[in-house]
Structures are given as C-alpha cells and as structure tokens.
Amino acid sequence: MLQTLRFRFLLGAVILCISVVQIFRKSFHPAFLEKPAEADVLHPPVIREYQPKYCDNVYQLFCQKRGVSQDPTGFVHPDIDGEMQALKIYKDIIRQHRDWNVEQIDEELVHQIFNPKRREQVLTAARWVKRQIENFISRQPRSVFNAQEKRQILSRIRKTELELPPPISLYADEPDLFTRNEVYYQRTLDGKMRLRVGGAFLLIAKSWFNLVFTLAHEWAHSIDPCEIRSAHLSFPAYDRLTACLLQRGLIISHKTRSECQENDQLSETFADWIAVQITADALASFSTEFQTDQIINAARNSVRDLCEQDEDIEIDTLSYPAPRVRIEGIFGNNPHIRHLLGCTLPKKEPSYCTFESKTTGSL
C-alpha cells in the first residue's frame, strides 16, 4: 500500500515537473532563447505556388493596426507610452521628495526604472544579439571577407559595450536619457563605441523580438559602412552590398547625396539589413513552437516601432529610409522572413541584396 502511494507520488511529481518545464520553455526564458546557431535553424526558402494575401503588402500587415501589439513573448507599445510612464515615475518622485536635489531624484528614478529584472531582460537580449552578429560575420565565405577583414569587423563588434545604469554616473553626460525611449549607438570623440538604453524603452519593450531587432540594429552601427570608413577601412563586400541597396532604391539616391554625409541613408539601411538577418534567426528559432499567427505577431513586433516616423521637422536628418521602405523593402523582402511568414519569394531574382550581390546596369 505504502509502495503504491510512493509510486503514485513519484509519478505525479514527474508529470508535474514535465508540465512545469513545458510551461517554462514557452515563457520568456533566456535558456529557451539561447537556441542553436542560425545555420541550424534557418530553413532554405521555399518557392511556393500560392501565398496568403498579406504577402503582397507586409507594410500594411504590420502597420495597419495601431496601439499595443502582442506576441507570445510580450508586448510592444507606442513610443509615447514609455515616455509618459517614465515621466509619471519622475514626477511622482519629485513630488514625494521636494527636498531632494536633481541627483537624488535621478538616483531614485534609475532605481525604479532600471530594476534588475528589466536590466537582465535587455542584457540577455544584447548578449544573444552580439553573438548572432558575430556568427553572421564569421560564417561569411572567403569570397566575402578574408580572414583579416573578418578580424577587423569582429573586433569592432566585440569592442562595442552596452552601458546600462545603475550607477547613474554612467549617463552623467546624458541625464535626459533616463526618461527617453531610445536605444542608440554612439562613438565618442575619444573613439569609444557604446550602446545606451533610455529608461522609457525598458518600461515598454517587453517583446523578445522587438528587443532583438532594436539591439541588432544599434549594434550593427558599430560595423556600418560609414563607421568602417571613418576607421579608414574599406571592404569590397560592403561596396557590393551598398551598390545593390542603392540599385533597389533602399537608399535614396538624390542628386546631392554624398556617401556617409548628412542625410545619407546608407548607415541606417545597412543597420536594418543586418538586424533583419538576426531577427530572422530569432524568429526561426521559435518557428517550431509558434503557430503561423504567432509568427506573424512576432515578426510584426520586431519592427512595429518603425511604422511611425516623424518626418516633418526642422532638424530632421532624413537619414532614415521611409517606414514602408524599411518594413516592406528591407524586412519584408528578406527570403528567410518571407519563408517564415509563409510567403513566396518575389519573382525578380536576385531580389534581396547580400554581400555577394552583383548589380546590373548603371546605378
């Protein structure tokens, strides 16, 4: 009797453990996200006869619905929501501590916003993204990058640091970032390469895929063609990719365009292009777990915040391609993304730019 009870107890415990593990796997857990290298998980794009209607207008699929959007790993809110939330926290602290100085208030603000859980979420995504970009460069064939070129690119990726408070002194030269919605790459005057994350971003970026795309885009700036040029380096593979992006209209080629100068879109298009490869890895690693609509929601959340862009402002640098170009042309045309969305490849071949692209005709 006692043995039967013990057996039932053990069996129950095993079933419970399996269930917990299953639930845990499907939740937002770093171990689950640390999937095998992208080469193992990306399937070769399949050319299909038929495709869902949304494949003809990925921009509309992703951007038509406004407001909050959800995928199995979390939400993406409009930018302004994060700023409003951060602002409320800031104002509450000021009102509750009238006798505090600006530093004390910032200290408490950082304590409340950059809490261990939110920091860990960003740090986990950043580690994953950094490794995936390194893998992406490392696996390029010799015809793309020779050994020295790879070393030079990988060195820049590795030297780039993610700075995430506390302490508040980390952003001493940019205290307004504590309530901003930005993640951005910077090369300082003394050559330090860093990524910084605004507090409002931590409050609203809950989707793994949005974190991946955003961080990958920013990390890619450390190796974008303009940063490479300012380091007095040049790579033929970059020139081929640039020529292709120009030919496809993914970089606006206006009469006064001067490469890497004000208003040139090369840096941003390149950063998007890298981020799409990394996001495809992230989506592919979940493709067996997610149903089609979940994959679509995850893909949408990757680039959801690109849907809106304020273009009519005096200091606009025009350095970002239009939202439709970024979402439809760079993200939605990527063969792996299209495969994951259940879409056929565009008819024109070769349709998507790579480091090996050959351009046709004059630019």
Added chain:
Amino acid sequence: MIKLFIYAFCLPLQAGQINSSIEIQYALGRDHYRFVATSQNSSIVANTFLNRQVLDTGPIDSNRYPLFLKRVSDFISQIKKDPIPRPPCRSPFRITVKIGSEIHIASGCRSTNGGELSKLVRDGEFLLYSKNECEQK
C-alpha cells in the same frame, strides 16, 4: 498666512520684464524631441513634445527661469564662438533663444560639447516637472 507667504514667494516676473522664449529641438534615434519655454506678459509656460505629441505642459518656476535662460544663452554663445568641426551627426540639435526682438540660434551635435545639451534639456524638464504649490494653483 502660509498661503499668502507662498503667493508672495511665487510672484511672477516683475512687470516690464522683456518677453523671451527658449526652444530646444533635438533628434535622438528616429525620435524628435522639443522643449519650449515662453515668458510672456509675466507668465512662464513650458511644453515638452515627442514627435509633435505633447508630453507635458504647464507653468514653470519664475524664480529659476532667468538663470536657465542665461545658461541656454551662454551655451549658444559658446557654440558660436567655438564651433566644433563635427562628423556626420546622428543626433543633431538646434537651440533658439528669443529675447525681445533679438533671436539667437545655434545648432550642433549631441555627442559633442561634453553632454551640455543633454544637461540643459534635463534642467529645463526639471523646471517644468517640479512645479511647486504656486504653479499648481
């Protein structure tokens, strides 16, 4: 009695003060921010915007505004006197100060000037967000 004291302490700028305004516009990533403070006819009001959507609006401390106006004006003078040759800029800014009929404009890049732009923005926002009892009325 306490209310009277608060009122006296929070009296707006003296009559006859010259009208002035400060506008700080800056890009950060793909977002555009704007801070505007306007002193007109003895009242001082500030607004913050994100991509032309209002983040916050309200009166600001009239006692601290003149010092802030001076800091912004000094920053403009410093940029004009000592322009830093800048590479293509990812995060440009533009500051406009109007004092009476005079207009002063300077533009630059966020990553230069030792973060002064960011500190100015932070201080301007603090003026707005730390509205005290008198401004709450």
